[in-house]
Amino acid sequence: MESWNRRSFVKSAALGTAAMTLFGSCLGKNMQKEKSGESRFQISLAQWSLHRALQGKQLDHLDFSKKAIEVFGIKAVEYVNQFFKDKATDSNYLAEMNKRAADLGVKQLLIMIDGEGGLAEPDDTLRNTSVTNHYKWADAARTLGCHSIRVNAFGTPHDPVALHLAAVDGLGRLATYAQPLGINVIVENHGGYSSNGKWLADVIKEINMPNCGTLPDFGNFCIRREGGDQWTTPCVEEYDRYKGVSEMIPYAKAVSAKSYDFDAAGNETKIDYSKMIDIVKKSNYSGHIGIEYEGTRLSEDDGIRATKKLLEQLI
Secondary structure, eight states, rough: OHHHHHHHHHHHHHHHHHHHHHHHHHHHHHOOOOOOOOOOOEEHHHHHHHHHHHHHHSOGEEEGHHHHHHHOOEEEEEGGGGGGTTTTHHHHHHHHHHHHHHTTTTTEEEEESSOOTTTTSSSSSHHHHHHHHTTHHHHHHHTTTOOOEOOOOOOOOOOHHHHHHHHHHHHHHHHHHHGGGTEEEEOOOOOOGGGHHHHHHHHHHHHOOTTTTEBBSSSSOEEEGEEEEEEEESSSEEHHHHHHHHHHGGGGGEEEEEEOBBBSSSSSSSSOOOHHHHHHSSSSOOEEEEEEOOSSSSHHHHHHHHHHHHHHOOO
């Protein structure tokens, strides 16, 4: 494959300089906030937290912003494209989303993109298709006033070197398309080698563009599952979640607070939230931390409330 990095070396170097300037500016702002006692962090709600209600038609996608603010008191939302997958180019539908969010004073932060192909496919044809499939979502994100689209660095076969080369090319070309739109392209640890914190950090570092980064998720650190299934079979290779978040957080443009269940004291039972938030606090990240409740014992509403309460205590 022709290397994106070779084709864009000069441009990338210039953008890297701009990124360092921005980094210094953000660091200064973070220090000012800390001195004033103002939190660097706000809480947002990821739409996947209500996926059962949405899939069961108990909640309409257009009412997500309303539920976020009126039921949970959360003023910023993160969308999942599968809940409006045929509306990416529907200007009237996007305008209605904008109107409803604006009327409620809700910020639309990002769109999580699934089902459009892996941006780390070593096969050139598959990867090229994946890149172009994402263009419409970058356009939609701009229309909605979002700052990012979350994408997947998936690909086969399970070869970290081949996947790295493909990811640098695929993500780099998509970020090049999204940059004039003012949209970030961010990668979540979402299975496969994207759940290896060092592998993903190395990819982002090589791309070296200020609008290409990560979305560290407190969960999702299974690299390989039994039988090769991506989601449902037992995990046979798992990456250390705290190490992974530490490696990804320097490149983060969003953070996903995954949660599954809570004990009687309100602590998350599978993830040490205090340790995770401490990692985020020690970084230079400033912005929203998105609630993504994925448990089954508590209802979706109660799981969101429990996650919000814990985050408020910690941040």
